[in-house]
Amino acid sequence: MKILVTGGAGYIGSHAVRRLLQYNYKVxxxxxxVNGHKESLPAEAELVxxxxxxxxxxxxxxxxxxFDAVMHFAGFIEVGESMKNPAKYYKNNVVNTLxxxxxxxxxxxxxxxxxxxxxxxxxxDEIPIKEETKKEPVxxxxxxxxxxxxxxxxxxxxxxxxxxxxxxxxxxGADFGIGEDHNPETHLIPIILQVAMGKRKAIKIFGTDYLxxxxxxxxxxxxxxxxxxxxxxxxxxxLSANESNYYNLGNGNGYxxxxxxxxxxxxxxxxIPAIKSKRRSGxxxxxxxxxxxIQKELxxxxxYDLKAIIKSAWEWHKNNPSGFExxxx
Ligand code: UFG
Numbered sequence: 001m002k003i004l005v006t007g008g009a010g011y012i013g014s015h016a017v018r019r020l021l022q023y024n025y026k027v028x029x030x031x032x033x034v035n036g037h038k039e040s041l042p043a044e045a046e047l048v049x050x051x052x053x054x055x056x057x058x059x060x061x062x063x064x065x066x067f068d069a070v071m072h073f074a075g076f077i078e079v080g081e082s083m084k085n086p087a088k089y090y091k092n093n094v095v096n097t098l099x100x101x102x103x104x105x106x107x108x109x110x111x112x113x114x115x116x117x118x119x120x121x122x123x124x125d126e127i128p129i130k131e132e133t134k135k136e137p138v139x140x141x142x143x144x145x146x147x148x149x150x151x152x153x154x155x156x157x158x159x160x161x162x163x164x165x166x167x168x169x170x171x172x173g174a175d176f177g178i179g180e181d182h183n184p185e186t187h188l189i190p191i192i193l194q195v196a197m198g199k200r201k202a203i204k205i206f207g208t209d210y211l212x213x214x215x216x217x218x219x220x221x222x223x224x225x226x227x228x229x230x231x232x233x234x235x236x237x238x239l240s241a242n243e244s245n246y247y248n249l250g251n252g253n254g255y256x257x258x259x260x261x262x263x264x265x266x267x268x269x270x271x272i273p274a275i276k277s278k279r280r281s282g283x284x285x286x287x288x289x290x291x292x293x294i295q296k297e298l299x300x301x302x303x304y305d306l307k308a309i310i311k312s313a314w315e316w317h318k319n320n321p322s323g324f325e326x327x328x329x
Contacts, residue, residue, distance in 0.1 A: 004030060004071070007031055008036070009047065013029070014178050015228045016231050070104060070109060072113065072114050097151065101155050111163075117141070139282045164238050164246070170287075171227050173309035175312060189260065189264070193314055206280040226304055237298055248289040252302070
């Protein structure tokens with residue numbers, strides 16, 4: 001089986017590539033390396049450097065390989081940036097995904113696993129969040145992902161393209177000797193670990209007046225390995241059952257920002273100074289997944305708790321203080 005992995009040199013994509021290779025899938029990565037790191041890829045994965053806006057290159061790629069399915073990780077992910085520069089997000093996350101879907105249909109490749117997000121749900125009207133929970137994204141990033149889910153549904157109805165959309169909650173942690181290396185980094189756990197490493201003076205807590213147990217936001221942190229294990233299960237299901245579906249993907253446990261900082265203090269034995277700061281716009285107070293559906297239908301079960309997540313991320317950061325600037329292959 002040969003899988004095209006878009007964004008395969010990024011944080012989650014590169015972990016998926018390693019797991020797919022372990023399961024003996026052949027892997028071709030298509031990545032423009034704008035945010036991805038070629039050093040995150042093992043030699044067995046073929047890398048084609050290209051952009052999803054390059055329709056000719058995409059079509060050639062599909063003609064040169066016989067793909068059985070696509071895993072589509074490529075996309076921009078920064079909520080704040082999406083509000084300041086919506087054009088960048090609509091172009092890359094929506095228009096470029098449309099290019100990919102058209103290339104798939106034109107070349108008769110009709111199975112795709114799509115990286116969706118909890119950001120679809122905006123300020124959710126129920127917790128934990130189910131697949132059917134009302135979807136009203138409150139930022140451009142979430143809207144681009146909801147639009148893509150709608151495109152997928154329409155492509156299924158019209159062209160028989162089958163998809164599984166996996167709606168990630170807060171992906172974190174590291175595995176396979178690779179890890180999270182965004183520039184600039186905006187995510188909570190890596191920033192906290194940068195403080196522990198002495199790269200930053202303190203962590204700013206964005207909002208301490210939320211209606212939560214300690215006033216800080218609650219999120220559902222899921223280990224990247226649990227996340228990619230779900231991708232492999234979804235892929236197997238898609239290849240065998242040929243049915244489209246949507247799944248929420250989180251651990252089902254909510255932790256506040258203060259709890260994450262406290263856990264990181266214990267694991268790193270560093271005081272990690274924290275500064276109260278004002279709310280970041282567009283942050284819902286609580287996002288916790290109900291992942292019962294994927295557990296029941298695909299037999300997925302999260303294996304890693306918060307401690308394991310932070311420990312694995314800490315290992316990666318300690319061993320790679322400059323991220324992928326040091327060659328890890
Ligand atoms: N936070 C801080 N200080 C920081 C960074 C973050 O207090 O320096 C807080 C945020 O306000 C939020 C929590 O930590 O309450 C988690 O923030 P992240 O930026 O790590 O993650 P988000 O929950 O904002 O978003 C992440 C992904 C999105 C995805 C979303 C789904 O970045 O792509 O999870 O839940 F859509």
